[in-house]
Amino acid sequence: MNRAVWFLVTVYVSVPVILYLFPCILGHIIFAHLLRFPFSADLGRPEDVVNHTRNFYLNPEEGISVGVWHTLPASQWEDAAGKSPEWHRETLGDGRPVIIYLHGNAGTRAMKHRVALVKILSEAGYHILSLDYRGYGDSSGEPSEAGMTRDALYLYQWVKTQNRGSLVCIWGHSLGSGVATNAAVKLQEQGSDADALILEGPFTRIGDVVITHPVAKMYTFLPGFESLLWSILETNDLVFANDQNLKVLTSPLLILHSEDDNIVPYHMGQKLHQISLQTQKEQNTDVHVEMVSYSAHLGFSHSSIYLDPNLSNVVRGFLQKLIQ
Numbered sequence: 409m410n411r412a413v414w415f416l417v418t419v420y421v422s423v424p425v426i427l428y429l430f431p432c433i434l435g436h437i438i439f440a441h442l443l444r445f446p447f448s449a450d451l452g453r454p455e456d457v458v459n460h461t462r463n464f465y466l467n468p469e470e471g472i473s474v475g476v477w478h479t480l481p482a483s484q485w486e487d488a489a490g491k492s493p494e495w496h497r498e499t500l501g502d503g504r505p506v507i508i509y510l511h512g513n514a515g516t517r518a519m520k521h522r523v524a525l526v527k528i529l530s531e532a533g534y535h536i537l538s539l540d541y542r543g544y545g546d547s548s549g550e551p552s553e554a555g556m557t558r559d560a561l562y563l564y565q566w567v568k569t570q571n572r573g574s575l576v577c578i579w580g581h582s583l584g585s586g587v588a589t590n591a592a593v594k595l596q597e598q599g600s601d602a603d604a605l606i607l608e609g610p611f612t613r614i615g616d617v618v619i620t621h622p623v624a625k626m627y628t629f630l631p632g633f634e635s636l637l638w639s640i641l642e643t644n645d646l647v648f649a650n651d652q653n654l655k656v657l658t659s660p661l662l663i664l665h666s667e668d669d670n671i672v673p674y675h676m677g678q679k680l681h682q683i684s685l686q687t688q689k690e691q692n693t694d695v696h697v698e699m700v701s702y703s704a705h706l707g708f709s710h711s712s713i714y715l716d717p718n719l720s721n722v723v724r725g726f727l728q729k730l731i732q
């Protein structure tokens with residue numbers, strides 16, 4: 409009995425010590441890129457899970473290759489049969505909006521809820537580019553906040569060289585929301601706002617999610633634990649500061665958040681909405697900022713907003729405002 413108690417106390421106390429000594433563990437927990445769900449998927453064969461989709465690779469920097477699926481608007485799938493990679497790439501210039509989908513942590517671009525969303529957006533008439541950041545899926549390298557942001561930025565800029573001026577929207581889910589706003593800030597710094605941003609289940613900053621995790625909650629009453637966690641996150645460049653980013657971003661924004669989100673609390677989406685409205689007011693822009701909330705009884709939680717039968721109308725309504 410006595411021994412068991414001592415064992416538990418030791419385990420309990422050693423967690424903060426281990427995190428302090430090996431901060432990369434926290435990175436592994438946040439990125440969870442080694443969990444390559446679904447393990448059975450062959451990322452080189454998107455046709456196993458989604459039609460009219462081509463797999464290809466880009467090199468955002470020397471030695472880094474990232475995997476991307478390009479899903480065509482569903483209306484084009486008959487034309488697409490047997491066509492070359494060049495044909496597929498050229499369809500990006502057909503005037504239809506292009507959505508860059510930045511997924512959340514863990515798993516690959518073949519995960520079920522990701523593919524389900526891609527199918528809905530394809531049915532709605534959009535091109536979708538679904539990216540596995542460096543270190544995820546069959547992409548090389550190791551994930552980092554700066555590296556993942558570079559991958560997304562590179563993909564956006566690559567699309568802009570292919571699409572002959574059509575609208576490019578960056579869609580970030582969960583951890584991907586942090587990548588999305590980081591990339592949008594970089595674009596804005598380079599002098600061209602991102603055409604549109606959609607953030608699904610976004611957090612204020614990643615540390616706010618880490619702190620509210622049940623495991624972290626067991627420790628938050630230990631003096632100094634919270635500040636230790638924040639300092640580990642910051643010194644290891646794990647910030648993903650959506651709240652800070654939205655204080656400067658003047659891109660049109662749509663936030664989707666479910667009230668029963670069990671991973672990223674709903675109030676974080678609301679906070680971001682308020683920040684962005686405030687930014688547009690201060691900057692005196694007429695940029696469209698919108699939030700769509702899903703009632704808890706729908707049970708969409710963190711990853712199932714794609715189940716909303718009205719989702720394509722919501723996205724179409726948002727994007728159409730930008731095209732006119």
Ligand SMILES: *[C@@H]1O[C@H](CO)[C@@H](O)[C@H](O)[C@H]1NC(C)=O
Pocket residue numbers: 455456457458459
């Ligand atoms: C591809 O489209 C065909 C014809 O509509 C359909 O029968 C099939 O289930 C689709 N495959 C996938 C993986 O969605």
Ligand SMILES: *[C@@H]1O[C@H](CO)[C@@H](O)[C@H](O)[C@H]1NC(C)=O
Pocket residue numbers: 718721722725
């Ligand atoms: C569906 O979305 C559109 C566009 O946002 C909205 O105007 C409409 O009220 C929604 N319909 C339902 C049933 O929620």
